[in-house]
Amino acid sequence: MTSLLQRNYTSSELLAVMASRTLADGQTVFAGVGIPLLAATLAQRLHAPGITLLFEGGVLGPFIVPGELPPSTNEQRCTRRANMILPITDVLLLLQRGYVDIGFLGGAQIDRYGNINTSFIGDPAKPKTRLPGTGGGNDIASLAKIVVAMKHEKRRFVEKVDFITSPGFLSGGDSRARAGLPTGGMHKIVTDLAILGVDPASKKLRVEALHPGVAADQVRANTGFSIDFAPNATVTDLPTGRELEVLRQLDPAQLYTA
Amino acid sequence: MTSLLQRNYTSSELLAVMASRTLADGQTVFAGVGIPLLAATLAQRLHAPGITLLFEGGVLGPFIVPGELPPSTNEQRCTRRANMILPITDVLLLLQRGYVDIGFLGGAQIDRYGNINTSFIGDPAKPKTRLPGTGGGNDIASLAKIVVAMKHEKRRFVEKVDFITSPGFLSGGDSRARAGLPTGGMHKIVTDLAILGVDPASKKLRVEALHPGVAADQVRANTGFSIDFAPNATVTDLPTGRELEVLRQLDPAQLYTA
């Protein structure tokens, strides 16, 4: 077992590497800035060169220049060597039309059914903290299969989110489809401790793999609800030297991977 | 009274000149090819330089080059010195949004309420003649004020059109508004004999002016339904030399004005 103290990467780097591995070649991926963009770009430069990136700002199929990460998905850096630029509403409508394989999100809070909160901490009517809100998150989570990358902390993995900004499986079972969302839904949650998936029947999150050196109890202790393990749960492979090298070329200033 | 034999212009030229006079400076005018385009361009070059033309093919504010009339409103000649090119659906939606003052149409048949037929002669289920259909005519007539230019013949001015392609005032009174068309409607019909308008209450067509040398009975004889004259009906001014000169520059091959 590798001690966390010995590892040669940060938690954010681990997140980015593990998240990149969830993507397959040829997929169309809707990504936000930060870890999602880093992970998708990393996948594109390693095992999945044929990934097509979509940015909310209106960009289809760009190649991000190492060291010139965009500050959001709405500025000109996002358009670097893009195949197409189009209006925001039209790029978001590609989700509704069914052209997006994976939506890649972050989140402040997530619950046992994969619902995400990026809007309010506390009571929405009198919030403790007003967060930035949905952006395209609600649309992406409503209409596509979702991969989430976030830190594994008890205050983030909660029994019930204070506010459902981006719908996961709502209250489980077929509640998502009954609400008018017959497609998409939570696919994988990548944390710095584990990879979570979704139980096909109950739609509850479950652990599908632990990262090297992470104990099952460590995941339980950092999850704010009781969580099951998939019958065939495995252990992920360590980030490779090549993965870390490329990742560090992409974000040399460690804007998102410190 | 000027004899028709003495006049120095064709019926089509008379139509184009009289139609051009119905337009005011600063108006936005949706025009088809043929007499409508000639009339709008003539107005633009004489009394209404600030007219903005819109073409169904997706063109906003072009200037037509004399002698290079477009074969339809969907080819590159329509775009000559345009202010903007846009998708067909978006240029048509300007009608629905309310940005068009006048829609300028032709027609095969028109009835006493200003309904236009360009689809079927005879029973639509077993037509004597299948005509080319609506194009944008139905949309223009549904959403804007309409000016029509057509030859004044009994077979064209009928009691009831065989098919309402482009709605006028339907069955009169408030029937148009009740059908879901609260705006627009027939404004003027320019023929080679007269200018017709619409009675404000009944919404029946009525004669508002006769062209020089045309008798009231001549209009009645060439109209397939009984038609009233407006109380203040007048006589139009003869086409001027300047109007005919510019018109002939626009269509030197007499494609539309023979």
Place this chain on the structure above:
Amino acid sequence: MPQTPPVKPYAQLRAETAGRDRSLHDKVVTLDAAAALIRDGEHVAIGGCMMSRTPSALIWALVRARRRNLTFSRSIVSSDGDIVFASGIAKKVITSWFSQGIVWGISRVMRAWTESGRAEFEEWSHMSMGLRYRAGAMGLPFMPTRSMMGSDVGRLRAGTTKDFVCPFTGEKLLLLPALNPDVAIIHVQRCDQFGNPQIDGLPFMDHDLALAAKRVILTTERIVSNDQIRRQPDQTAFPFFTVEAVAEVPYGSAPHECYGLYEPFFKHMDLFAEMTRADVEKGVEDYLKRFYFEPKSWTEYLDRLGLNDLLVATRAGRSIYDD
């Protein structure tokens, strides 16, 4: 023949898209191979409008391949409508206006084929055609409109539209059913091997067509590098992942126009009108034989149009960029 294709359930729409290879891969095929991708009975949406950017070469190849029972839809059809009727490849054309062009009068072929009941011209208003494709492009089952009410154009289509009272304003509206063609065929000025299309001039309804259709087949005046596309990404007309195949066909819109490159071949359009004027059945049969079946290639077809007409059309086409 049933009225317009029924609205696709969302599950079907999603499954059809999900089932396609949407990766950035080489899609270059020959003209004949492109035509072979279209199957009997399919609903084919035609890009461009009237005499502009018509995928004439692909329609020519479909006629030669003797495809059957197709439904075509287009914003406005010109002689392309006549050809798909007279050649027997189409039973139905869904459009807003059907005539070679106003200067040639009413289409003799359209009249002969529709009035005899051999084929159907299903008429919608021009904006309704656009809104139906747009609904399909947006992944919606319908689009509301304030047009096509009260008229007989609306009445003839009442079986496939819905009267509606707006729950926000109480206003009358009409709901138009989405149109999601099986395939859209679109001709563009340039395109790369992956199907990134760039269009100069009038865009017509092509963006909506490409997104509405299950798949897109392109013909292009020339195939350029992906690098060239990526230098002007704001000129790309619709996403490459809608595209299934691309064939390079210079003068692929002839005898119609391709913006900035050539205008319609007007003398040939006159010839077509003339040949179908007296005896339409015989005339169009002769026309098809001479221009569709006898030439051994698209180049031979262009040769029959004649080099002089080609040069006149080209000279006129390029002139749009002259001051």
Place this chain on the structure above:
Amino acid sequence: MPQTPPVKPYAQLRAETAGRDRSLHDKVVTLDAAAALIRDGEHVAIGGCMMSRTPSALIWALVRARRRNLTFSRSIVSSDGDIVFASGIAKKVITSWFSQGIVWGISRVMRAWTESGRAEFEEWSHMSMGLRYRAGAMGLPFMPTRSMMGSDVGRLRAGTTKDFVCPFTGEKLLLLPALNPDVAIIHVQRCDQFGNPQIDGLPFMDHDLALAAKRVILTTERIVSNDQIRRQPDQTAFPFFTVEAVAEVPYGSAPHECYGLYEPFFKHMDLFAEMTRADVEKGVEDYLKRFYFEPKSWTEYLDRLGLNDLLVATRAGRSIYDD
């Protein structure tokens, strides 16, 4: 404060448009005169998105004119949202995301103003913002969507949307109310004296904003001739007749970016974040004094941003065209 503005009846929408001078006439005004066209209490839609093509100079002029009780809407707001709250010109911002930018964390100003109830951040999904403007642009009272259902984002807005069952497919849909702002303020790279705007790069929602709004006020990096516009009509972003006034303001999006000309002034964005980090009320007051109220002109404002930052932003901006 009431929820989102109610859907305008069609008669009102048509009357407002019909009442405006829509002819091709000279619309050039000064920045101050442009700001004076916006009245207290109006709903102002902001063009661009986040840190891109923000009409920063016009917002700066509105703050200096101490406009009151405005509602702003925008696809995504960055520091422009903070400014309209902190300056007191806005009571409400309707948007999908409200933060200076992900690298600077949660906006302190937004938190302070919304959590204290001084101002409201009305949240819609990003696509819903776009579809609401699009419905308004199309002259429709609503747009259906398959998004924003099931979530609390949808629940909070349930008073202004309508649950709906599709009469074609039986599927659940949500009807979003059209958004027709009183005025849209949009910054563009170039424009002529008549208000024909041309935009390079990302178009965002600006076409829909311009068509949805009652009127449009433009700022532009430079005013060019109408001849220049007419040579590239396919680059015109929206119709000139939507536009009421145009002010030429070089670097009119600073400290945000304008595609191809300058990137965001990142050091200044850092400064803003820093000044509002500790004591947000005091910090933003100092910031407004130093950058909004003390400069005598937009040029003086740019001078306070600093020539070095301007050159760095310009160098980076132009580099988008480099291979």
